[in-house]
Amino acid sequence: MAKVNVGFVQMSCSKDPQENLEKAIAKIREAAKLGVEIICLQELFTAHYFCDVEDYDNFKLAESVPGPSTEKLSTLAKELGVVIIASLFEKRTHGIYHNTTAVLDADGAYLGKYRKMHIPDDPAYYEKFYFTPGDLGYKVFKTKFATIGILICWDQWFPEAARITALMGAEILFYPTAIGWASNQNEATNAEQFAAWQAIQRSHAIANGVHVVSVNRVGSEQNGAMKFWGGSFISNPFGSILFEASREAEEVHVHELDLGETERYRTHWPFLRDRRIESYGPITKRFLDEE
Secondary structure, three states: EEEEEEEEEEEOOOOOHHHHHHHHHHHHHHHHHHHOOEEOOOOOHHHHHHHHHHHHHHHHOEEEOHHHHHHHHHHHHHHHHHHEEEEEEEEOOOOOOOOOOOEEEOOEEEEEEOOOOOOOOOOEEEEEHHHOOOOOOOEEEEEEEEEEOOHHHHHHHHHHHHHHHHHHOOEEEEEEOOOEEOOOOOHHHHHHHHHHHHHHHHHHHHHHHOOOEEEOOEEHHHHHHHHHHHOOEEOOOOOEEEEEEEOOOEEEEEOOOOOHHHHHHHHHOOOOOOHHHHHHHHHHOOOOOOO
8 A cells, every 4th residue: 555745836937937946946845844755846837838929039948858957856856855747848959849747756867758748729828839749658657656647738638648648557647737717707717617627637537546636837927818727636546636726826735645545446446447448449530520
């Protein structure tokens, strides 16, 4: 019955990457004092969410992965004996950029990276302008404390991504996220969007029998036009919310997870056993047009 203390940093960001990195480091230290073993930062935590506009100058925010930020976080991970999940804007080469999450093990070792597979393109979320879709496939990382899977923000709406990552052996699914409301939206629309966002991720926990940790940012950005809704949360393998963060405030939270719950839920609700894999071929089609 393996138990692990997972945590997240939910914070607001400034336009200064170095300031944001130092702020995240301070909050990781805070989590370490609370006993965290695996800590996840929000999506693109070193900057404002810059994808609200198509601006070539924003490519200057990118860095190599591994690179300067992972070097600092690797030193920190080794010092504190914690696993760090860090979402970064990766410059692969001139003209190829990715939305990437790096994983640093508790001894400071760089375990690798996951590149965001599903790239959105919506008003104020112009990610296709910046990011090449991931080409590393879905990934799991065998850390000191648990085998974890990382998916990023828009990935969270796709059950196929969660299923494949769970089938690869992930014991916990982490979702670094940057999602918010347009400031001119009404409260009914806001409530509906938040409920759908949480429900889809809870459904991944249920369908796959694994814990889910979703980490969002807070604060107003885009000159007040966008309010990031926070609400970072942890779900058990049957979709029950173990903790939900504020919609407004920065938070550092640490929670003990019992990974043995996966065996219990998968035994009593054997969805994986009853999968009819021979019937799933059509899922690889874009759409099943009528003949």
